Amino acid sequence: MTLKELLHLVPFEQIKTHIALLYPDMATPRMLDLFLTHYDMLCKLTPRTEDSSQPCVITMTKWEEDEISFLDAYDIEGCEWEVALSKEIVVEPKVTASLAEIAACCLWHTSFYGFTFQQREEMFQELEQEARQHLPRNEAFLQKVIEDTKNKYSITWKRLSNEWDNNSEEVGN
Numbered sequence: 745m746t747l748k749e750l751l752h753l754v755p756f757e758q759i760k761t762h763i764a765l766l767y768p769d770m771a772t773p774r775m776l777d778l779f780l781t782h783y784d785m786l787c788k789l790t791p792r793t794e795d796s797s798q799p800c801v802i803t804m805t806k807w808e809e810d811e812i813s814f815l816d817a818y819d820i821e822g823c824e825w826e827v828a829l830s831k832e833i834v835v836e837p838k839v840t841a842s843l844a845e846i847a848a849c850c851l852w853h854t855s856f857y858g859f860t861f862q863q864r865e866e867m868f869q870e871l872e873q874e875a876r877q878h879l880p881r882n883e884a885f886l887q888k889v890i891e892d893t894k895n896k897y898s899i900t901w902k903r904l905s906n907e908w909d910n911n912s913e914e915v916g917n
Contacts, residue, residue, distance in 0.1 A: 747800060747820065747850055748791045748829040754847045756783045762848035766815060770852070779851055782859040786851075791830035800831040802839050802846050815841050821853040828854050 745753070756779075763779055764771035770779070798819050805816035820828040833846065841849070858864030 745833050746791065746829065747831055747833060747854075748786075748789075750833055750843060750847050750850065751783065751787050751829075754844050756780055758844040759783065759847045759851060762842075762845045763851065766845065766848055767852055778859040779855065782855045783851060785860065786825060786829060786854065789826050789829055792824070792826035793830045794827050797827060797831060799834040800828070800850065802833060802835045802841070802849065804836070804838055815839070815845060815849045817846070817849045817853045820850060821856045825854060 760776055760779070763776065770776070800820045801818045803816050803818060804813035806813050820831060828850075833850075835841075835846065839846075857867045
């Protein structure tokens, strides 16, 4: 079953309950309205398959050893919604969640960067702007790491070609 098929199979009223249980901080009327908007929008979109498209794997995840496992949907967060809708839902054997719980988890992941196209675009623009602000510092840091590494492990072309020639002679004999 694809994500699109799952969303058409499970009504939002059933999903809403599990959003509140799985993500208690999202259980406000305003947030649930945003999830409904997101759900309705996804149901209207046409899925688009990519050649390299991986399935959406539903699993139980722990971030910390002493933490309780939680329901997780891998590889739909951050991808285009049309592509996410075309992904096959693969449920790992240890998962005992209902279809409504899985749909709630998938909705949470697909809405991670925004509930609407406009919100998602604004978020991506903010992230890009932030990355550009930090880029000059990161480039300088990276350049320093490269220079330090070159100085620490100096490999000259002459040394490399001599070692190559020596290894080639050994293989040829």
